[in-house]
Amino acid sequence: MAGILEKYKEFLPITEKTPLISLHEGGTPLIRANNLSEELGLDLYFKYEGLNPTGSFKDRGMVMAVAKAVEEGSKAIMCASTGNTSAAAAAYAARANLDCFVLIPEGKIAIGKLAQAIMYGAKVISINGNFDDALSIVREITGSKPITLVNSLNPYRLEGQKTGAFEIVDDLGDAPDILAIPVGNAGNISAYWKGFKEYYEAGKSTAVPRMFGFQAAGAAPLVKGEVVKNPETVATAIRIGNPASWDKAANALKESDGLVDAVTDEEILQAQSLLAKSEGIFAEPASAASFAGVLKAREAGLIEESKRVVCILTGNGLKDPDVVLNQNIDMITVDSSYDAVLEVL
Numbered sequence: 001m002a003g004i005l006e007k008y009k010e011f012l013p014i015t016e017k018t019p020l021i022s023l024h025e026g027g028t029p030l031i032r033a034n035n036l037s038e039e040l041g042l043d044l045y046f047k048y049e050g051l052n053p054t055g056s057f058k059d060r061g062m063v064m065a066v067a068k069a070v071e072e073g074s075k076a077i078m079c080a081s082t083g084n085t086s087a088a089a090a091a092y093a094a095r096a097n098l099d100c101f102v103l104i105p106e107g108k109i110a111i112g113k114l115a116q117a118i119m120y121g122a123k124v125i126s127i128n129g130n131f132d133d134a135l136s137i138v139r140e141i142t143g144s145k146p147i148t149l150v151n152s153l154n155p156y157r158l159e160g161q162k163t164g165a166f167e168i169v170d171d172l173g174d175a176p177d178i179l180a181i182p183v184g185n186a187g188n189i190s191a192y193w194k195g196f197k198e199y200y201e202a203g204k205s206t207a208v209p210r211m212f213g214f215q216a217a218g219a220a221p222l223v224k225g226e227v228v229k230n231p232e233t234v235a236t237a238i239r240i241g242n243p244a245s246w247d248k249a250a251n252a253l254k255e256s257d258g259l260v261d262a263v264t265d266e267e268i269l270q271a272q273s274l275l276a277k278s279e280g281i282f283a284e285p286a287s288a289a290s291f292a293g294v295l296k297a298r299e300a301g302l303i304e305e306s307k308r309v310v311c312i313l314t315g316n317g318l319k320d321p322d323v324v325l326n327q328n329i330d331m332i333t334v335d336s337s338y339d340a341v342l343e344v345l
């Protein structure tokens with residue numbers, strides 16, 4: 001993924017000493033939702049971040065954070081994670097020959113993400129606590145030991161992640177009316193807003209979008225206006241009760257005349273399924289929160305007809321197969337014969 005670092009060099013903190021660590025060269029596609037646009041009366045697009053090298057948007061920020069860690073002489077990185085950050089950190093650490101330490105909330109991380117972190121060679125430590133607990137331990141350790149923190153508190157993470165906004169403007173020729181995005185630790189909404197503003201100021205777009213952030217109902221601190229002590233949701237990637245970038249996200253919502261709302265787990269799973277069955281895109285549950293939010297906002301009249309809306313799909317659905325297989329699935333077993341199969345067609 002040196003691609004984005006090279007392509008957007010003038011907007012990124014890159015020097016001659018910054019190594020361009022590459023896993024692949026491209027960005028991710030902006031997919032027009034032809035079927036859903038018609039159904040909803042919108043000009044709807046999905047930015048499918050699940051097609052990044054480790055299957056989530058975290059690669060954008062991680063390639064930048066790891067590059068700077070190497071430039072600054074660091075030998076090890078560390079993060080707290082609900083899964084995607086750990087996968088990206090572990091992969092880029094492997095590529096850059098750094099040690100990688102990962103703290104995860106026990107039993108609350110999608111199986112595919114855990115497999116990734118292990119396979120890329122990270123030291124994975126599970127704690128009896130949630131993501132917020134893990135992050136505070138990681139902050140303490142990286143504050144006192146020579147280990148680089150690579151959660152989104154690391155400013156280079158947001159620098160890398162803002163390139164998603166650049167790609168959207170480049171693909172559409174201008175900014176969309178609305179950017180819908182899931183909000184967990186709140187780094188991504190902050191990064192996108194930074195990106196849209198910088199591109200606008202550089203004359204690359206004629207406007208900036210309204211930022212619509214969506215949280216899971218059981219983990220919705222920004223919506224409630226208070227820390228959620230025991231966050232709970234099927235969308236484990238955004239199971240966060242005390243977002244690190246709370247202030248930045250609140251600022252993005254305010255400056256862009258945006259809104260923040262919560263969607264239930266049921267709405268998230270329905271949106272995930274609708275997205276797959278209508279457009280052929282399999283996104284992880286947290287990703288579907290952005291689309292579930294758009295459905296809800298459209299229904300409530302908060303998004304007018306024909307608006308150009310981009311939903312950020314943060315991660316690939318293949319990372320979390322359990323969430324699908326644990327639901328009632330429509331699968332039948334029949335005898336191994338032509339007639340038996342034909343009968344059920």
Ligand SMILES: N[C@@H](CCOP(=O)(O)O)C(=O)O
Pocket residue numbers: 058079080081082083084085086131150151152153184185187188237238244
């Ligand atoms: N959903 C995240 C939580 C950590 O967020 P970060 O952007 O601060 O690294 C994850 O995948 O771990």
